[in-house]
Amino acid sequence: MKSNDLQTLSLTNFNIEDDFWSEYIRLVREVIVPYQWEALNDRVEGAEPSHAIRNFRIAAGEEQGEFYGMVFQDSDVAKWLEAVGYLLETQPDAELEAVADGVIDTIAKAQQKDGYLNTYFTLKEPGKKWTNLAECHELYCAGHMIEAGVAYYRATGKRKLLDVVTRFADYMDTVFGEGPDQLHRYDGHQEIELALVKLYHATGEAKYLNLSKFFLDQRGQQPHFYEQEWEERGRVTHFPSISIIQDHPYSQSHLPVREQQTAEGHAVRVVYMCTGMADVAVETGDADLLEACRKLWHNIVTKRMYITGGIGSMAHGESFTSDYDLPNDSIYAETCASIGLIFFAQRMLQIEPKSEYADVMERALYNTVVSGMSRDGKHFFYVNPLEVYPISNRKNKNFEHVKSERQGWFGCACCPPNIARLLASLGQYIYTLKDNTLFTHLYIGGVSEWDLSGHNVKLEQHSEYTSNGKVKFTITADSPADFTLALRVPDWSDQAAFAVNGIPFVIGPDLIVDGYVRIKRIWQTGDQVEIVFSMPILRMKGNPLIRHTSGKVALQRGPYVYCLEEVDNGPNLYQLILSKESSLKVIYDPLLLGGINVILAGASRLSTDEWDEQLYRHDAEWQTKHTAIRFIPYFAWANRGIGEMTVWIKDS
Amino acid sequence: MKSNDLQTLSLTNFNIEDDFWSEYIRLVREVIVPYQWEALNDRVEGAEPSHAIRNFRIAAGEEQGEFYGMVFQDSDVAKWLEAVGYLLETQPDAELEAVADGVIDTIAKAQQKDGYLNTYFTLKEPGKKWTNLAECHELYCAGHMIEAGVAYYRATGKRKLLDVVTRFADYMDTVFGEGPDQLHRYDGHQEIELALVKLYHATGEAKYLNLSKFFLDQRGQQPHFYEQEWEERGRVTHFPSISIIQDHPYSQSHLPVREQQTAEGHAVRVVYMCTGMADVAVETGDADLLEACRKLWHNIVTKRMYITGGIGSMAHGESFTSDYDLPNDSIYAETCASIGLIFFAQRMLQIEPKSEYADVMERALYNTVVSGMSRDGKHFFYVNPLEVYPISNRKNKNFEHVKSERQGWFGCACCPPNIARLLASLGQYIYTLKDNTLFTHLYIGGVSEWDLSGHNVKLEQHSEYTSNGKVKFTITADSPADFTLALRVPDWSDQAAFAVNGIPFVIGPDLIVDGYVRIKRIWQTGDQVEIVFSMPILRMKGNPLIRHTSGKVALQRGPYVYCLEEVDNGPNLYQLILSKESSLKVIYDPLLLGGINVILAGASRLSTDEWDEQLYRHDAEWQTKHTAIRFIPYFAWANRGIGEMTVWIKDS
Known part of the structure; x- marks a missing residue:
């Protein structure tokens, strides 16, 4: 068997019966996917409108109206359909399948004669397709639709969506390529690369693999086409706030992919790119490409990853920053980025099974990904902080992106359907x-x-x-x-x-x-x-080059990183100190959040006695008092109202 | 003598001969004011253009051209003229006076027939004066010109600029007021209030004091006029990025001034407002207004001030945030805000001489204000951080506003002329x-x-x-x-x-x-x-409610807060620990930065040995090594190249 065999094994081969995961998978089927269907159809009260289904209906001629939403709004429908594919592959559901067939009929009608499919450009900017690859996500949306087409075909044997995306891919293959009349360009947001390899697996057509490799090979070549393309379209910019055209590292186009050694820019794009690179490397035997994957992996997991498996230190550009720059409070750590890291780890495990890949996969899955969703399956974190002080966050705009409660549905709604498709296909990662x-x-x-x-x-x-x-x-x-x-x-x-x-x-x-x-x-x-x-309570420390964890400790037991919440431990969590002599004890609390293991500890708390209203003093010594504190698994935070939370606590 | 007498005492009564300050005052006269004159005339190579003098020339009909710069560009010329007034009051300088007379002639010609004076509205938006008080700084610029007119008159006895601003104030007094045909409005940026009291002192005309009081009384009244004014002008917004119209606390217009108990919003505005409130309170015997000054002072100095006398925790809106929210790295602490805090302290000292006002004034003056300027008088900090890590700051946009080196001249150039006018009039604060x-x-x-x-x-x-x-x-x-x-x-x-x-x-x-x-x-x-x-080396601690200083210590000796720089102590300053047993010793270093007292200390450093490339470990204990470290006064940082700096250091 070749290393890609897993890609062709049906999810019916992976039935999950697990104390922790079964409930999540039930949620995907019974709550998340139905809820997201309502959201995509703008029927969730109080949630930001999606309009994603209506965009397709309008493009299909089934409705009148105008495009609404982000330039990549189509991808929400695609990710939902992909999740539906995984659910149907695991277990038949005629009703769900009928709904999906209906959407697929609409999508097929929205496809243009030449094979092109994108409601934004069809409805809002007709005649402008392929003019803003840097910013406008056309191939990204295409990639998600390909993943959906492949998943749905594998689940149901129905070819309709697979044929749609195959026609689209065939059309792309005429537009992009080495030829003199073809575009030597690529998408600003990676996704098409990994999707084309899936299409290759599903169809056996080598041209899709070759097109994927073409996009990877083009990336970061000079002269850079973003500026050229921008000039050609009359200097129109779609996202002025993030300088995509000038800021090449943002989209990992600053260097050819084989020369990239550090994870730069938008975190989701990095890990989607790496996943595609690994896919192509293993299929083509490209040793340089595989080595680039190893280097980027190594940079992420040894210098740019949170202990929760979160990646991306900065809200601006949802981006990586620099080695060891891992602020816990102004962090980004998007749920989607950790999902992408899991994709990357899965591909590397297929190529070279080393436990470091699986250790990171587990870390991201049991902490950031699960934290990204509430236990009711209807509320989501986009950003996954390791330290939250709601009172000061409320007024300090540096923390505007950090929420203290999971939200219903986002204007840019990438995370919820991404969680759904990961959990629905979890069998593929074991x-x-x-x-x-x-x-x-x-x-x-x-x-x-x-x-x-x-x-x-x-x-x-x-x-x-x-x-x-x-x-x-x-x-x-x-x-x-x-x-x-x-x-x-x-x-x-x-x-x-x-x-x-x-x-x-x-x-x-x-x-x-x-x-x-x-x-x-x-x-x-x-x-x-x-x-x-053995499952000891681990006193985790960060590398001394991380200034944000210096002199601090975090607890971990099994796959779970733990945290402190205000509801258990009172306010001002930064005043707590956990010395290495502290007693630590695991207790199962059946009443808490459906039953979880908590850690009880003896700690000390810096006292505010004798301070009154002075702001700075020279005659004070730190006074501490003994206190009992309670840690809960990180994934379970923010389920009991708004309050402080921290993963890292002062060491003695 | 009344408490305001100091305002009428000439600076000739305050000759300064001081080891520390004489050099700064010489710099103002010989370097800063001449340099700023060049900058205002766009003759400084490599600096951002100012265009401020040209705007006046164009408005005066002396040149052709268009307005360029910020809506408050005029105030740079006014602050420069005010500084010139103080210099001339202290010591005659015929050449400088001739230059100033020339500018004043131009300003007089730029004044409109009705008394109005503002080059932005005259040149760029004629017919739109007083239509955007919330955002457009007309009365702010007027206030600075009044301060200049008063200072220049006191210095030279020449009435030309005083007459200009008096005519302007007389005109304002017809536009604004309680009458049914008058505007019941005020400026979004306070400054006119304190300036009108100066004009009252210079002229004896009570109507200027009354107009100042009127502006203070109107502030924060409901219904709020910002929205109304915005509707009236067709919903045009001048600064879309900071929501001035909706965000009333930004401009301290969320409540009547007598009801404000916490320092909210833009820090410079708060302290300029408080200065004007104190001025009016003492002149009118308004006990409620004085009590409001005391409350705002108390909130600032007991909950919202850095140990360096810096104020404003957040770059967005250059604003205060919430009690005890004092991040050292993403800080704002604008130089101008500390200068405004000194104005406020000076007024309170005139009203009720308590050393807490002078202690804060000294803290701001010897630390943030002096840090704001390089020893060559040509480079300035706008933002005064207490912790800088240049390598990570470079890529993390949360720190984009924090510079590691003083800059030549700013597009928004409020700080350099503000430092100049403060130092030129330093005699008034002693x-x-x-x-x-x-x-x-x-x-x-x-x-x-x-x-x-x-x-x-x-x-x-x-x-x-x-x-x-x-x-x-x-x-x-x-x-x-x-x-x-x-x-x-x-x-x-x-x-x-x-x-x-x-x-x-x-x-x-x-x-x-x-x-x-x-x-x-x-x-x-x-x-x-x-x-x-006695001048012991003080181990300062922050109130335990400040999470950013918790478990840390800062050194202070005399008025100077100290800091560590990378050039003296190597990189990764956060790894250093200063235990309470550490030896501390003051040494005069004649070669360093013109001769300063440094503090030598024995400390320990968290070791990175045995870590290699792991990011998180459970089997590590913190290892420390003994090391000798050197502190320098905070004001002297960033004079020896780009490097790390920190004021707060881990306590044992």
């Missing part, structure tokens, strides 16, 4: 298969089905991973099958005990490779592997 | 006289001359205050004079020793009132008062 070795990256319970050495093998994972670190695998095989189970040891566990059929499995040095314990044997039905990962 | 008591607020060397109990008294102050805390006063009186010398004990001194004619003066509890030691006697020529203020 395992990879390479050279007859089945790698487990995430310990998410459920049953998966594989073809191993010509045998049909079912792997049942029973996981209590998030609560106590225990996981059990049970094998069912049509006949004894010789293969290797490679089981990731997460970076947060200091002791991992394995047993095969009740007998301790001694992990020799050659049996743990790149963070995976490898168990090779002839597996038979009924074989069991039991694992216990 | 003393006040009340009820036969001569208060010394600042220990700045020089000779001042007074009429005390009908006697001519010269007070010679010899000051080594900034270097060793020693001050000596010598009296010269035409005959023995019975009065009280009230000498401020600064808040940073824990022991003050006084001697009169060599005999220790024992300070009984009734002899120190509101922070001033009162020495009452019949003073004769040759009498001397010697003071030694």
